[in-house]
Amino acid sequence: MKNQVLVSDIQKFAANDGPGFRTLVFLKGCPLQCTWCHNPETKASTPEIYWKSRLCVQCGACLEVCPNNAILPPTPPHVARSKDSTYHKIVRDRCDGCMACVDACQYDALTVAGKSITVDEILDEVEKDRPFYNNSGGGLTLSGGEPTFHADFAMQILKSAKERGIHVCLDTNGFCEWEVLRKMVETVDIVLFDLKHMDSAIHKQYTGVGNEKILDNLRRLLEIGADTWVRIPVIPGFNDSKAFHECASEFLSNIKGQISRVDLLPFHNWCQDKYRWLGIDWALKDTEAIEPSFLEIPADIYREKGLVTTVGGSGFENTGSAVGW
Ligand code: SF4
Ligand code: SF4
Structure with a gap:
């Protein structure tokens, strides 16, 4: 197994990627090529x-x-x-x-x-934020890119974090072999699972892959009782229609097993600079951000079907996390 992996960023005090304040570790490399990607520097697995x-x-x-x-x-x-x-x-x-x-x-x-970094270097950085985790119910969120794309290395990070007593979330697009995901889930506390579109052909058009494997992995996760937060990035012209939200909420409410919550994540275009720095002409550069309050109406579609639903994915909503300050 390689002993280093490319990390594009380690971001501190994130409040929307799992419970409490979290340290986000972004691994570089992803099998999907989502048109709207907010972290374009994580798509390629090279510097x-x-x-x-x-x-x-x-x-x-x-x-x-x-x-x-x-x-x-x-x-x-x-x-x-x-x-x-x-x-x-x-x-x-x-x-x-x-x-x-x-x-x-x-x-x-x-x-x-993209910087090559070892598991210990990542965990030493994460450890620095332990006081914030203790006060907020937070921890490490392993993200990307796609962590399952670096399965062996990601496992080492997750295991090391757990050995140090750090709460761990896995942020995944779900596009991997089930066995890879199953093994990781044994080690993590919460899975943050992306759901993008219910129509496989449209999913493929905007991400490069169909959704069959992703939906199957979500079903399996819930069957084994994994604490799963489904995260839906809401993108103008892609999945912002009432028809999509009705279809997605129907699927999620009928799936066997308990979804802990659904987070609707409004599209934003704060990443424009990164596309420019990479020399990429981003197709969505002129697309306006979605005002979060506009998503309360679709959120109600999910709530009416019994799904705990947030707009924005705050780690301080519906988690029971103690925030003392
Ligand atoms: S632009 Fe030239 S010098 Fe810079 S990394 Fe590429 S090949 Fe090397
Ligand atoms: S031309 Fe610009 S990018 Fe190149 S060395 Fe000078 S300041 Fe840096």
Whole structure:
């Protein structure tokens, strides 16, 4: 088993990804390619370069060191930085990821998304937040990308966290072999399980894969009694219709077993910068965020069918968590 994995970020004090305050560990690499992905840097399982045009002074130092002619020559900074600029500094399909340009940049305009890190390094970082877990009922949430994509390594993280007495959530898109998920579930306290669309053809069109395996894994999770929070990212033009919510709530209320709660997660576009830094023209960049209060009406569709439902997925709702401050 490899002893390091690529982590794109370790985020502190998250309040919407499991009970209480949590430390989110984002593993890099995902078998799905969701159009709306809020963490585009976690899709690929290799390090990627962020280029931040605002910080770039167009000095050309990166150009000098690139062995693959993958960096375009300097252009006047006001052109590169202008709001409507389509200037991309890096020709990504020529880049082999040597990172010589990142080392050469003195202005932090080039950085790397994805850092190789060991299980102990991850857990040592997570441990720093233990006082916040103790006060809020929080812990570690292993996310991505997709944790099951790195099954052996993810298991090591989960086991080590449990050995240290840390509450653990697994945030998964559910697209994996059942045996992989079953083994992980034995180790975690709560599974945060994404549900995206009930129609497999539409699911495939927007994520790259059908939903059969995902729905089957959800059924199996509930059959074995896993504490499961179903999370539905609500995306304009994809699954924001009344028909979708009626279909999804019908499915979830009739599934055998007890779903602990359903979280409707409103689409937002705060990740636009990350797409820009990666040189990706994001199809949803001009799509307006959904005002969370608008989701209270669809949330009632789920509630009417007996499903505990939140908008936004706060870790301080319906969890019984003690928040003393
Ligand atoms: S070295 Fe950094 S600041 Fe200079 S041109 Fe390259 S990215 Fe821009
Ligand atoms: S990572 Fe290497 S190949 Fe890619 S643009 Fe930078 S210097 Fe060139």
